[in-house]
Amino acid sequence: MNKILFIDNTAHHLYGQLHHLNALRSAGYIVEVLVPDDGRYFNKLENLGFHCHNNITSWRGVNPVQELGLLLLLRRIIRKIQPNLICSFTIKPNLYAAIITRQLKIPIITNITGLGTLFMRKKLHARFAVALYRYAFKNVSQVFFQNSDDFKYIQQLNILNNETIVEVLPGSGVDLNGFPYIAIAKDSSVGVTFLYSGRLIRDKGIYELIKAFKIVKSKFPQVKLKFIGNYFPANPSAISPAQVQQWVSDGVIEYLGMVDNVVEVIAGIDCMILPSYREGMPRSLLEASSMGKPIITVDSIGCKDVIEDGVTGFLAKVKDVSTLADVMIKFIELPFDKKVEMGLNGRRKMEREFDQTIVVNKYLEVVNKLLRQSN
Secondary structure, eight states, rough: OOOOEESOOOOHHHHTTHHHHHHHHHHOOOOEOOOOOSSSSHHHHHHTTTTTOOOOOOOOOOOOOHHHHHHHHHHHHHHHOOOEEEEEESSHHHHHHHHHHEEEEEOOOEEOOOOOOOGGOHHHOOOOOOOOHHHTTTTTTTEEEHHHHHHHHHHHTTTTTSSEEEOOOOOTTTTTTOOOOOOOSSTTTOOEEEEEHHHHHHHGHHHOOOOOOOOHHHHHOEEEEEEEEOOOOOOOOOOOHHHHHHHHHHOEEEESSSSSSSSHHHHHHEEEEEEEHHHHHHHHHHHHTTTTEEEESSTTTTTTTTBBBBTTTTOTTTHHHHHHHHHHHHHHSHHHHHHHHHHHHHHHHHHHHHHHHHHHHHHHHHHHHHHHHHH
């Protein structure tokens, strides 16, 4: 029986890909997982019956010696597990797994969930990232992109060879049943509740969101902004717990931490908001739209693919506090029936374009094909 190994940088992120793991296991494959043990989502995956490997305690770090050690450790782990195929997600697992599978002649499916901060920072860092991608992706079997802009960017840099099969997916899709349609239940008027759901890092546009919300709250004192998300201290743009607690103390936000009842939280809000500088395909916006909640986001890569401005939500300019505050106020002042209509339009868009079954079926198709070719 063929064995498939999933590699990701966090157990939490891979738990969000549970639809892939379940579908492949249901198709008769042995599915195993390689992620750091976070004591929470790692246990959830184990409790669902997936064999989880915890040899790598963290994917964070930039020290060259430590990174070489991590690469060699990953190679030893993969040789011990002996998978017939690897599915990888997020930047470093994608890069390192691609290098190792080329050496071990194992087919790999990489999923570009976003190009990350390296491509948004200094030119020297970006050049290093391009060189690393070119080396690592030289013989990758299949690459999935979560938005067409990332695909076009990588294509322009000539990172992929002509034999690599490339396809653009609608992100990870959204579970339409798991995030059922729940329209805005009441006319909240000026007491609108916004929700940010994501990692607590600067590159998600959080500082712009805080500044914009202060403008909005000065005009509509009853408005609320709730946060769901975890801290990423090793990220170059990490926001500290002290800063978040200061916002809480100042009455700017309500911080809910990491929650298991995401559906219940979304059900109780009026609008999801994400002003991120760059995304693969933002899951929080997909989930909110699936539940009939209007969304507010910015015209950045990934984010702009989820929304129809004025139809399923409102679009602001990236890194622009003024336009973000403007669209938040615009949403607050929108008549109740228009808010409901906007949420319904979002649900229909999810049904047409982002149904999770589209992504699952594509993975099954590619996995079957690659394993047939390698056997």
